[in-house]
Amino acid sequence: MLAEISARDWYKIEPLEYTALLITSPFCQTCTLAEKMVEEAKNIEGRTNIYKLNLQLAPDFAYEYKIQSVPMLLLFHRQTLVARLSPIKHTGNILHFLTNNREE
Template identity: 40%
Template sequence: MQEITDKALIKELLEKEGSVIFFYTPFCQTCKIAERMLHIVTEAKERNSVVYTCNLNYFPWVAEVLGIQSVPALTVIGRNDENRILFAFESVVTIDKFLN
């Protein structure tokens, strides 16, 4: 997983179909658990694409653009603003199914 710290990179990813971005805030304990589960999924699969992580505190405008209402949130960018967002990180299986 790769952390996003650059405004230009996040803008580029938001326009690129298939981008996978995990949004969190640093003091959110649920986010830490969700990130561990996401890490398990990405390590178990030999994924060709990178999963990006993004501290939503640095990019609050992204929440409005994508309709993120809470964290943790896992987003897959689609074409024509048909983005998919997962808010309920119930299990590793749930995350794996969402990404496939």
């Protein structure tokens, strides 16, 4: 299960490498499916820390990152947004996103 964090907690995290954030809403059935796929991708890929953020509780975050729909997966490198994935189609799609948006 992905650890759910608040926007306030997100801003306190100081990741050294890549971190992903799954943007969801508790009223979104597609988000529930996306979370399962993201968890599976996280277990396979194993290098990226992935958290979950409830957008209903983070309107300022939504505005700052121009989030217009959920679910959405954001990839950050040391707090800098480097890529976003939406729609989330399947586990392979997520794995491709996590591995091909890195500069290593």
